Amino acid sequence: VQRNGPDARRKLFLGSFVHCKALDELEYLHNAAVAVDKEGTIVAVERECDEVRARETVLPRLGWGEDEVEVVKAREGQFFFPGFIDTHLHASQYPNVGIFGKSTLLDWLNTYTFPLEASLADPARARQVYARVIRKTLSHGTTCAAYYATIDVPSTNLLADLCLAAGQRALVGRVCMDQLSPDYxxxxxPESSLAYTRASIAHIRTIDPSLSLIRPIITPRFAPSCSLPLLRQLGALAQETRLPIQTHISENPSEIALVQQLFPPSATGAPDNSYASVYDAAGLLTERTILAHAVHLTDAEADLVAARGAKISHCPCSNSALASGAARVRWLLDRGIVCGLGTDMSGGFSPSVLEAARHAVLVSRHVSFTTAGGNSEREKLSVEEVLFLATRGGAEVVGLEGRVGKFEVGMEWDAQLVGLGVVGEDGGVGGEDEGGNVDVFGWESWPDRVAKWVYNGDDRNTKRVWVRGRLVHERR
Ligand code: GUN
Ligand code: FE
Structure with a gap:
């Protein structure tokens, strides 16, 4: 296993680089050079710098010898883009992608989800599924994933081990649920749930003591499947450990009604029985909390989420598949709430963040024609905006702001090399330029090329992927 550190090669990346400068603005660096040290940190970003110039100026300045660097060049039609951050997915549900019939959240959980998750207590099965999920998400450019595993500790720990070995950045959560779930x-x-959670946290601290690649995340499944004592104890654990938290909120109307019935203010001590208030009363709304969905939040709940600094994982593919509703992302962003994208696999039917990005555009357009009497321009998200959510927004959601998500000195090299099909004069696209569904003819502007990638791209366009400078996927 290749690790970062003294044995890793220094790298010099050359060609076109695209990343998010602001929520609605991409920056294009052409004929540029990015130098990455052995630790995977970007140490130089040079514009208008070809290989000759990089060798003459950048390498001497860094004190790097000519043959100490591996040179990686983007070809014509290719560009480097920051790795995607999937802020919400269930590694354990991967075998069920596409299997949801006409179900909605609560019957989907009982019919499809709980039986599958329970079956992963079989170590061989867990290894098979988790090894595949990591390879699959890496192949789609996901350099960092916030994973739910299952309630089973050994296989949750195995997921963390496999992420570390494969070099994928991950937050790994052992799922907590002590009520309204099947006996099996x-x-x-609550005490056993806490003890198992602590055991999984301890394991991750053993395998990655600095938590630089893998981090434990406290994971109450969602309010209905947790007793009030369990929610409170997990809130206290988060306070004690300062670890991140992930859970679901306000995904589906029946789920919300259930929460209101299960957690009256008389029990929680909260000012009301809103979903957000239940979490807040348990100490689970923090700056390190990732709330998935937030489809049906009220104004007061959004204000509470904003005040606590909790983050939101928008999962548009899942919300459409399970007919949960259309989250109002602009409305959340306007309140200053940090948002990222989640595949919510297998509520969402695809492991691809690029797929989630295009669903985010489409859902926002649905919101636009059901808001303010129709065709509310403001609600629409642009290609630039969904790419921001997929990279820099996600980085902030998972607590990696300032470390990944853009190409700047001091940031870590979590990146993908994207290649589009370059159509030749005879109408052919050959060999390494295979572009899957995305053909470019050469006359498209760069914003148009990126838009073509967002709407028609898939893993065939993800040629290589790096995390902290380490090559973790190469398409062959
Ligand atoms: N709510 C509680 N558990 C789940 C889950 O596994 N997926 C989704 N989408 N929502 C949930
Ligand atoms: Fe989910």
Missing amino acids: YRDAT
Whole structure:
């Protein structure tokens, strides 16, 4: 296994680089050079710098010898883009992608999801599924994933081990659930749920003591499947450990009604029985909390989420598949709430963040024609905006702001090399220029090329992927 550190090669990346400068603005660096040190940190970003110039000026300045660097060049039609951050997915549900019939959240959980998750207590099966999920998401350019595993500790720990070995950045959560779940798949008591959670946290601290690649994340599944004592104890654990938290919120109307019935203010001590108030009363709304969905939040709940600095994972593919609703992302962003994208696999039917990005555009357009009497221009998200959510927004959601998401000195090299099909004069696209569904004829502007990638791209366009400077996927 190749690790970062003294044995890793220094790298010099050359060609076109695209990243998000602001929410609605991409920056294009052409004929540029980016130097990455052995630790995977970007140490130079040079514009108008070809290989000759980079060798004459950048390498001497860094004190790097000519043959100490591996040179990686983007070909014609290719560009480097920051790795995607999937802020919400269930590694354990991968075998069920596309299998949801006409179900909606609560019957989907009972029919499809709990039986599958329970079956991963079989170590061989867990290894098979988790090894595949990591390779699959890396092949789609996901350099960082916030994973839910299952309630089973050994296989949750295995997921963390496999992420570390494969070099994928990950937040790995052992799922906590002690009520309203089947007998065959439930924590016996809040105390046992806490003990198992601590065991999984301890394991991750053993395999990655600095938590630089893999981090534990406290994971109450969602309010309905957690007793109030469990929610409170997990809130206290988050306070004690300063670890991140992930859960679901306000995804589906029946789920919301259930929360209101299960957690009256008389029990929680909250000012009302809103979903957000239940989490807040348990100490689970923090700056390090990732809330998935947030489809049906009220104004007061959004204000509370904003005040606590909790982040939101927008999962548009899932919300359409399970007919949960259309989250109002602009409305959330306008309140200053940090948002990222999640595939929510297998609520969402695709492991691809690029797929989530295009669904985010489409859902926002649905929101636009159901808001303010129709065709509300403001609600629409642009290609630039969904790419921001997929990279820099996601980085902030998972607590990696300032470390990944853009190409700047001091940031870590979590990146993908994207290649589009370059159509020749005879109408052919050959060999390494295979572009899957995305053909460019040569006359498209760069914004148009990027838009073509967002709407028609897939893993065939993800040629290579790096995390902290380490090559973690190469398409052959
Ligand atoms: N709510 C509780 N559990 C789940 C889950 O596994 N997926 C989704 N989408 N929502 C949930
Ligand atoms: Fe989910």
